[in-house]
Amino acid sequence: MPSKFTIAPLALAALLCALGTPFAALAQEQTVKIGVTGPLSGANAFAGKDNENGVRLAIEELNTRKIKVGGKQLRFELQSEDDAGDPKQGVTVAQKLVDGGVKFVLGPYNSGVAIPASRVYNDAGVLMSTVGTNPKITQGGYKGVFRIVASDSQVGGAMANYGARDLKLKNVGVIDDRSAFGTGIATEFKRQAQSAGMKIAGHEFTSEKASDFAAILTALRAKKVDAIFFGGYAPQAAPMVRQMKALGLNVPLLGGDTLCSPEMAKLGGAAVGDNVRCAQAGAIIAKQATGPAFLAKYKERFKREPDVYAPSFYDQTMFIAQAMQAANSLEPAAVSAQLRTLTHQGVVGSYGYDDKGNLKKTAVTVYTFKNGALAPLASY
Numbered sequence: 001m002p003s004k005f006t007i008a009p010l011a012l013a014a015l016l017c018a019l020g021t022p023f024a025a026l027a028q029e030q031t032v033k034i035g036v037t038g039p040l041s042g043a044n045a046f047a048g049k050d051n052e053n054g055v056r057l058a059i060e061e062l063n064t065r066k067i068k069v070g071g072k073q074l075r076f077e078l079q080s081e082d083d084a085g086d087p088k089q090g091v092t093v094a095q096k097l098v099d100g101g102v103k104f105v106l107g108p109y110n111s112g113v114a115i116p117a118s119r120v121y122n123d124a125g126v127l128m129s130t131v132g133t134n135p136k137i138t139q140g141g142y143k144g145v146f147r148i149v150a151s152d153s154q155v156g157g158a159m160a161n162y163g164a165r166d167l168k169l170k171n172v173g174v175i176d177d178r179s180a181f182g183t184g185i186a187t188e189f190k191r192q193a194q195s196a197g198m199k200i201a202g203h204e205f206t207s208e209k210a211s212d213f214a215a216i217l218t219a220l221r222a223k224k225v226d227a228i229f230f231g232g233y234a235p236q237a238a239p240m241v242r243q244m245k246a247l248g249l250n251v252p253l254l255g256g257d258t259l260c261s262p263e264m265a266k267l268g269g270a271a272v273g274d275n276v277r278c279a280q281a282g283a284i285i286a287k288q289a290t291g292p293a294f295l296a297k298y299k300e301r302f303k304r305e306p307d308v309y310a311p312s313f314y315d316q317t318m319f320i321a322q323a324m325q326a327a328n329s330l331e332p333a334a335v336s337a338q339l340r341t342l343t344h345q346g347v348v349g350s351y352g353y354d355d356k357g358n359l360k361k362t363a364v365t366v367y368t369f370k371n372g373a374l375a376p377l378a379s380y
Contacts, residue, residue: 030072035097037107040082043235054313085110094120112180127332129316134184138357146357148316150281156188158364158380159279164196173220174203176231185256186231229254238267265372282348283363294347315346
């Protein structure tokens with residue numbers, strides 16, 4: 001039986017107009033999901049949360065700008081997932097984001113997660129932006145994969161050059177945690193340190209979950225090393241430097257970007273000072289034009305200082321939005337093409353990618369710790 005309550009088309013149009021603009025506005029709004037994947041649990045949870053905060057800050061700012069693509073106003077929405085720094089969980093998380101319709105992903109944090117996850121994202125046509133530094137990540141030929149910081153070869157090379165030129169090192173020990181990141185950066189450091197004239201006195205191994213390093217440190221002490229390079233993360237580096245002091249191994253501990261973390265000083269306490277030297281991608285943020293403003297915004301929003309990569313995650317989120325506008329499209333392939341064409345001036349430097357998804361140019365800065373805070377020493 002037909003309903004008694006029918007509304008003629010013209011009457012319906014009049015009713016919608018009378019209800020005002022919210023319905024029309026909704027029709028012109030497009031939701032864009034931005035996925036974030038990283039370790040939100042485990043020893044590196046501090047880094048995962050920091051990365052998420054960088055993206056969150058960018059998204060909140062973008063939503064106030066009310067940018068448009070294809071005539072529709074974009075509303076960005078964050079979906080954060082915990083990959084626990086584990087390759088298997090990382091692949092599961094990647095598939096979850098793909099199945100949920102997420103087309104743009106910031107992360108993973110760990111190289112060992114980024115390598116297998118990149119295949120999942122590539123097969124689904126998703127754009128992935130990672131801080132994983134292992135060179136293999138961008139060697140797969142995936143057009144939607146971008147490394148938003150320097151690679152192991154750049155970071156390890158900068159530390160090798162600094163060690164040879166500034167520290168005058170001759171006899172160096174190497175320790176790596178056997179992770180994709182740790183092995184990758186230790187290998188690059190060794191290669192470039194030897195090219196710079198240093199002798200590698202020994203190469204010892206540990207794991208991402210180890211806490212006792214006495215045996216391998218004692219072995220390197222016997223070889224009279226004048227520095228140790230550690231390929232690994234801050235939660236292991238901090239107790240390592242404490243144990244070095246306890247063993248009377250009073251030589252510098254060198255490392256990559258993962259040691260350039262406030263967590264290093266927090267976990268290592270008084271043992272962490274100018275005896276620790278680390279190399280981090282990007283220019284000195286406090287000296288960049290928009291760096292101080294970012295640091296202030298981050299601290300006001302999250303009540304803490306940013307860790308290593310929040311600025312890079314913020315910058316890349318902003319660059320992706322810029323590329324969406326330039327492409328006038330939300331299709332990852334079109335946005336990826338624009339990322340390889342455009343440049344973006346971020347809070348830690350200028351971004352522009354080559355055909356493999358690597359940064360065309362990036363600064364690497366060497367830091368130490370003074371009074372528990374990072375202090376820059378040199379930029380390359």
